[in-house]
Amino acid sequence: MITTGDKLPSVDLMKATANGPEPVASADYFAGKKTVLFAVPGAYTPTCSARHLPGFVDHEADLKAKGVDQIACISVNDGFVMQAWGESAGAGGKVDMLADGNGAFAKAVGLELDATGFGMGQRSQRYAMIIEDGVAQTINVEEGGAFEVSSAEHVLSQL
Secondary structure: OOOOOOEOOOOEEEEEEOOEEEEEEHHHHHOOOEEEEEEEOOOOOHHHHHHHHHHHHHOHHHHHHOOOOEEEEEEOOOHHHHHHHHHHOOOOOOOEEEEOOOOHHHHHOOOEEEOHHHOOOEEEOOEEEEEEOOEEEEEEEOOOOOOOOOOHHHHHHHO
16 A cells, blocks of 8 residues: 555546546646645545535635645546536536546555445545645555545645
């Protein structure tokens, strides 16, 4: 599992944009910026839709006031799902929606989740990171079923 001080791996992701999903290398996306990245097990799932994504949308200005350049949500979903979910949540211009369709990023950082028992296949654990120039500064991984340390409010308290 990735630890504080580790450089994030370079993995191809899809970024939801107004023109549809566009490829982006994670190394390029995180380079030279202070980023808050949070991961969810799945788009449109209850906690993710009701609390996790909305918290970061609502606190976008607060996070940026503390020096954050960009906020990103990542999930093991395809780029079209991430785009639609971002639009439905009002994330446009506030939270970048990154699709890890094959779970390559989740696996590369050691935070994959076997959700086959719930019919969801391989997913990502719920977590939040503060990243500076591609290096993990803070990593908050939730215990199974919890939603505390990866919330926007908790991340704000760490900046």
